[in-house]
Amino acid sequence: MVTQEQAWSATLKESAVTAAVAAALMLPMIGLYTSTRAGGLAVGTRWFELAVAVVLIFLGRIALIRIQNGDRLLPAIGGVVAAVSGLQLPLPNGLLTVCCIAGGAIVVLKAGFAWGSGRFTAVDGQKEKQPFALRIQKFLKTYGPWLGAAVILFAIAFPWLPFADRRLVDLATLVLIYVLLGWGLNIVVGLAGLLDLGYVAFYAIGAYSFALLSSNYDMSFWACLPIAAMLAAFLGILLGFPVLRLRGDYLAIVTLGFGEMIRIILINWVDFTKGPDGISGIPKPTLFGLSFSRRPPEGTESFHQFFDLPYASVDRIIFLFYVTLVLAILTNAFILRIRKLPIGRAWEALREDEIACRSLGLNPTNVKLSAFALGAMFGGLAGAVFAARQSFISPESFTFIESAIILALVVLGGMGSQVGVAIAAILLIGLPEWFRELQDYRMLAFGALMVAIMVWRPKGILAFREPTLILHGNDANGGK
Amino acid sequence: MMSPLLTVEHLSMQFGGLTAVDDLSFEAADREITAIIGPNGAGKTTVFNCLTGFYPPTVGRLAVAFGSSVYQLEQMEGFRIAREARVARTFQNIRLFPQMSVLENLIVAQHTHLMRASWFSIAGLLGLPRYRTAEHEAVEKAKRWLDRIGLLSRADWDAGNLPYGDQRRLEIARAMCTDPAMLCLDEPAAGLNPRESAELNELLISIRDEDGIGVLLIEHDMSVVMGISDKIIVLDYGRKIADGPPDAVRSDPAVIRAYLGDDTEVQDNSYG
Numbered sequence: 218m219v220t221q222e223q224a225w226s227a228t229l230k231e232s233a234v235t236a237a238v239a240a241a242l243m244l245p246m247i248g249l250y251t252s253t254r255a256g257g258l259a260v261g262t263r264w265f266e267l268a269v270a271v272v273l274i275f276l277g278r279i280a281l282i283r284i285q286n287g288d289r290l291l292p293a294i295g296g297v298v299a300a301v302s303g304l305q306l307p308l309p310n311g312l313l314t315v316c317c318i319a320g321g322a323i324v325v326l327k328a329g330f331a332w333g334s335g336r337f338t339a340v341d342g343q344k345e346k347q348p349f350a351l352r353i354q355k356f357l358k359t360y361g362p363w364l365g366a367a368v369i370l371f372a373i374a375f376p377w378l379p380f381a382d383r384r385l386v387d388l389a390t391l392v393l394i395y396v397l398l399g400w401g402l403n404i405v406v407g408l409a410g411l412l413d414l415g416y417v418a419f420y421a422i423g424a425y426s427f428a429l430l431s432s433n434y435d436m437s438f439w440a441c442l443p444i445a446a447m448l449a450a451f452l453g454i455l456l457g458f459p460v461l462r463l464r465g466d467y468l469a470i471v472t473l474g475f476g477e478m479i480r481i482i483l484i485n486w487v488d489f490t491k492g493p494d495g496i497s498g499i500p501k502p503t504l505f506g507l508s509f510s511r512r513p514p515e516g517t518e519s520f521h522q523f524f525d526l527p528y529a530s531v532d533r534i535i536f537l538f539y540v541t542l543v544l545a546i547l548t549n550a551f552i553l554r555i556r557k558l559p560i561g562r563a564w565e566a567l568r569e570d571e572i573a574c575r576s577l578g579l580n581p582t583n584v585k586l587s588a589f590a591l592g593a594m595f596g597g598l599a600g601a602v603f604a605a606r607q608s609f610i611s612p613e614s615f616t617f618i619e620s621a622i623i624l625a626l627v628v629l630g631g632m633g634s635q636v637g638v639a640i641a642a643i644l645l646i647g648l649p650e651w652f653r654e655l656q657d658y659r660m661l662a663f664g665a666l667m668v669a670i671m672v673w674r675p676k677g678i679l680a681f682r683e684p685t686l687i688l689h690g691n692d693a694n695g696g697k
Numbered sequence: 698m699m700s701p702l703l704t705v706e707h708l709s710m711q712f713g714g715l716t717a718v719d720d721l722s723f724e725a726a727d728r729e730i731t732a733i734i735g736p737n738g739a740g741k742t743t744v745f746n747c748l749t750g751f752y753p754p755t756v757g758r759l760a761v762a763f764g765s766s767v768y769q770l771e772q773m774e775g776f777r778i779a780r781e782a783r784v785a786r787t788f789q790n791i792r793l794f795p796q797m798s799v800l801e802n803l804i805v806a807q808h809t810h811l812m813r814a815s816w817f818s819i820a821g822l823l824g825l826p827r828y829r830t831a832e833h834e835a836v837e838k839a840k841r842w843l844d845r846i847g848l849l850s851r852a853d854w855d856a857g858n859l860p861y862g863d864q865r866r867l868e869i870a871r872a873m874c875t876d877p878a879m880l881c882l883d884e885p886a887a888g889l890n891p892r893e894s895a896e897l898n899e900l901l902i903s904i905r906d907e908d909g910i911g912v913l914l915i916e917h918d919m920s921v922v923m924g925i926s927d928k929i930i931v932l933d934y935g936r937k938i939a940d941g942p943p944d945a946v947r948s949d950p951a952v953i954r955a956y957l958g959d960d961t962e963v964q965d966n967s968y969g
Contacts, residue, residue: 578780
């Protein structure tokens with residue numbers, strides 16, 4: 218047996234090593250900063266912040282080791298102290314405050330979790346994860362429809378909740394747009410297994426279709442929506458043809474180029490797209506012809522006049538939120554349904570083994586093109602909604618980073634999982650916007666969140682596949 | 698002798714300078730099991746790949762005839778060979794859809810039929826009875842096959858989690874769910890234990906006799922080949938060296954030479 222003193226000295230040693238590594242890493246990241254000064258850049262130092270961070274990491278490591286060794290009460294108290302002191306102490310930096318609180322909370326949670334499961338040692342820790350995923354799967358299987366209904370009800374009530382201000386509803390609309398995009402890309406990447414890095418092209422096509430049709434021909438949002446979707450789908454097929462023979466890395470490179478191509482065309486074809494200046498004054502959607510403006514043009518009525526309400530500019534934002542919500546619900550229903558049809562199963566079969574597909578009489582060309590077309594169609598829908606939300610679009614909005622973020626939603630959410638993509642969209646799009654207070658550290662938090670998801674759930678948040686047909690019911694699925 | 702289901706004439710396949718199959722001609726009859734055997738590298742799998750459209754042959758004609766129609770396989774794309782000429786195949790290294798369930802594997806095999814029944818997804822999206830009936834029938838057919846290969850109780854497992862022998866049989870059932878006129882099996886007994894290979898024999902005989910289709914078989918396991926084949930074709934270095942019923946092939950001197958080496962050479966101690 219290891220004596221108490223030996224255990225403590227090992228703990229201290231490990232914690233010291235951790236703190237040393239952290240110090241080495243953070244010296245340039247936190248300890249040094251640059252500031253502009255007359256005549257150039259100056260390097261400043263933040264030794265105090267660095268010291269606080271290293272001490273925090275040292276203590277946190279001790280707490281984690283103690284939890285692994287079965288000691289829960291002391292680390293939990295320590296965590297509470299850290300969180301409270303983070304709240305109370307006048308730390309010199311906002312990030313330190315957040316780290317202090319978050320670190321304390323994590324330690325408390327870990328201790329609490331260990332308490333709950335009763336046997337959280339380093340070895341059992343590995344085994345705990347599998348049943349946890351299974352438990353979520355069982356839970357979703359049983360309560361899935363209820364949960365779905367609850368989420369939809371919450372979304373419908375959302376704009377009327379007391380904390381939902383104008384900014385939050387607008388943010389929720391943006392999250393829903395990304396949910397739409399994620400679901401569209403999920404058809405291509407998650408179901409059909411075709412790695413597409415240029416998905417933003419379809420998003421751009423949808424947005425520009427609406428913007429150009431409305432500014433050139435005065436067409437309304439509702440008339441443009443199906444056209445934008447069709448144009449994007451058509452482009453999806455157009456892209457699909459040359460890349461039919463490609464898979465994996467090669468496909469990724471070609472689609473990446475395609476995405477950039479569309480953006481560069483948008484920048485350079487100035488006569489048609491107005492180039493880098495972008496298109497402004499894109500109209501908002503109307504409710505059966507009722508616009509949401511304060512003073513509608515002659516001969517038309519606006520929403521507040523028709524219902525005899527006082528004018529509120531937030532109405533417009535709430536309406537757009539509902540439009541997006543309805544589109545998202547329809548999209549979800551469509552994809553859930555088509556997944557269980559022959560075409561959906563063919564997509565998944567193609568992902569699993571293309572050669573076997575061919576030997577069973579599936580035409581891989583049609584299967585791939587249909588996946589590209591449908592995926593692109595939802596990208597186009599999302600693009601049109603985006604243009605309506607922004608009122609102004611320019612090629613700036615459709616850079617590669619957008620493709621990367623949408624792909625991240627699919628991968629982090631769990632390939633092929635609708636719910637997973639939605640959760641990932643809330644985490645990745647909603648939270649960073651909400652945490653704008655973090656300012657410079659916002660993208661750092663974004664990265665940390667991605668790393669956390671990948672460490673916690675390497676195959677994505679909800680990485681299990683629901684069979685499209687079940688013969689014996691829930692319990693017979695062995696071997697998982 | 699029944700009418701030939703498959704007729705191969707002067708098939709040659711060259712990869713660069715290497716001739717994998719050299720002027721091969723043979724016939725395979727309906728309702729018979731025809732085995733292709735030969736030492737490693739004799740070109741057996743290449744013949745299969747030409748048959749099922751994975752390679753276009755360098756020279757030669759491959760025809761499948763059933764009913765009143767004849768299909769020239771060398772002119773068809775792989776998926777059309779499976780869909781129209783109704784030639785189904787399995788693979789030497791099993792190619793199931795591992796993350797899909799056992800049942801789904803069998804349903805995907807009925808894709809062409811279901812796709813038509815769903816009016817290319819429109820009837821399916823609307824949930825019309827037309828599609829629902831077709832899907833129900835497809836599931837019933839899959840259940841019959843699962844029952845035949847003894848996997849009915851594991852229908853909801855992921856195919857990739859099945860034991861090896863079960864995966865082999867599932868792949869055969871999946872090929873059969875496409876309603877083939879001819880079934881091509883690439884080493885179905887590879888990696889099976891003696892009991893499993895005996896079960897496989899029964900399955901293949903029942904496919905020949907009950908489903909009434911032609912079976913073309915590549916196999917190394919002689920207990921399978923000699924036990925169930927109606928006709929054996931022996932290849933060596935891409936050429937046919939023997940062709941006939943099992944007993945005749947077994948005693949053919951050319952076959953013995955190909956498998957065991959030349960007597961005279963052994964006596965001369967020259968292994969060249």
